[in-house]
Every structure is written in structure tokens, then in C-alpha cells.
Amino acid sequence: MDPRDTILLCLVFCLSQKIQAQEGDFPVPIISATPGSVIPWNDSVKILCWGTPESYLYQLEILGNSTFEVVEKKLGFQKKAEFLIKHMNPNTAGRYQCQYRKQDHWSEHSKALELVVTDIMKQDYTVGNLIRMGVAGLVLVALLAILVKNWHNHQAPNKEDCPDLSELSWSKQKCQT
Secondary structure (H helix, E strand, O other): OOHHHHHHHHHHHHHHHHHHHHHHOOOOOEEEEEOOOEEEOOOOEEEEEEOOOOOOEEEEEEEOOOOEEEEEEEEOOOOEEEEEEOOOOOOOOEEEEEEEEEOOEEOOOOOOEEEEEEOHHHOOOHHHHHHHHHHHHHHHHHHHHHHHHHHHHHHOOOOOOOOOOOOHHHHHHHHHO
16 A cells, blocks of 8 residues: 555544544533522523534433433424423422433533522511611600600690799699689
């Protein structure tokens, strides 16, 4: 065999290996959540899995008992797949990941996305409650001041009602009647 043929054969073999490796090389999918990864109880969340335009199957998985379990699959050639979880609760919260299928191979798994559910009923109202208590206290102090002033006005004799205040016994009798 001619050395040129040997070199050409090696070159073709090496290039075919490189082309085959590139076809099998899949970018790692990217996973994200809209509106975010912290979701109020019973709200919806959209999970997006980004792959390649040639991807024809996407699957969403959640971490179960130390293994990831398939939640849903989306079929169709698309660059991203959307998975909707309608009612978030503690059972649907957890670590999610996705992957896509292109040709006859699966991609690597995406990084894990942690979805957390918040309970609206267990929010901390301490600051708001302290402000409300302070305002209520001020209203009570104002009402108490009005009552004390009113009580004091009824107890003290008025100069118009009792013009002669020099005789205490007479003014007491007159004002008490």
C-alpha cells in the first residue's frame, strides 16, 4: 500500500471518529422555573427545559426516594419544552431535572432545580401587628384624655355658674343643686 493511501486512510478514519463524536456530543440542558423557584401554595409554575432544535423528546424528573422519577414527557421537535405544574404543594415541591433525546441518545441531565412551596397562612405578621397595637394604644390614650378632661370639667365649679367663690360653703351648695 502506498504511504499516501495509508495517510489518507488514517485521515478519513480520524475525521469520521471526530464527526461521530461531535454528533454524539449533546449540550447539557438548562432548566428554569417561571415565575421563580419559590412558589406560593396552590399556585402554578412553568418549568422550562432548554435543549437543541433537533431534540424530539424532553422529560422532566423529580427526585423521589434517592432516584429521579419521570414526571412528564413532551414529544415534538423543539428547542425548549414547557412543563406546567398547576397546583404546587409539599408533594410537588422538590428537586427537578430534565433531559432531552436527540437521534437515538439521551443528553446528560440538567443541573437540579429546587422548587420550594411557601405557605401564605404561616407568614410573619409581627411588625404589622406591632404597628396596629401602637395605633390602638394611641387611640385609647386619646379617649382616656377626653374622658379625664370631661370628668374634671364636671367636678370643678365653673366661674360663670358660681360668681362668688369667696364663700366656699355657699358655692358648694349652689353648684350642687
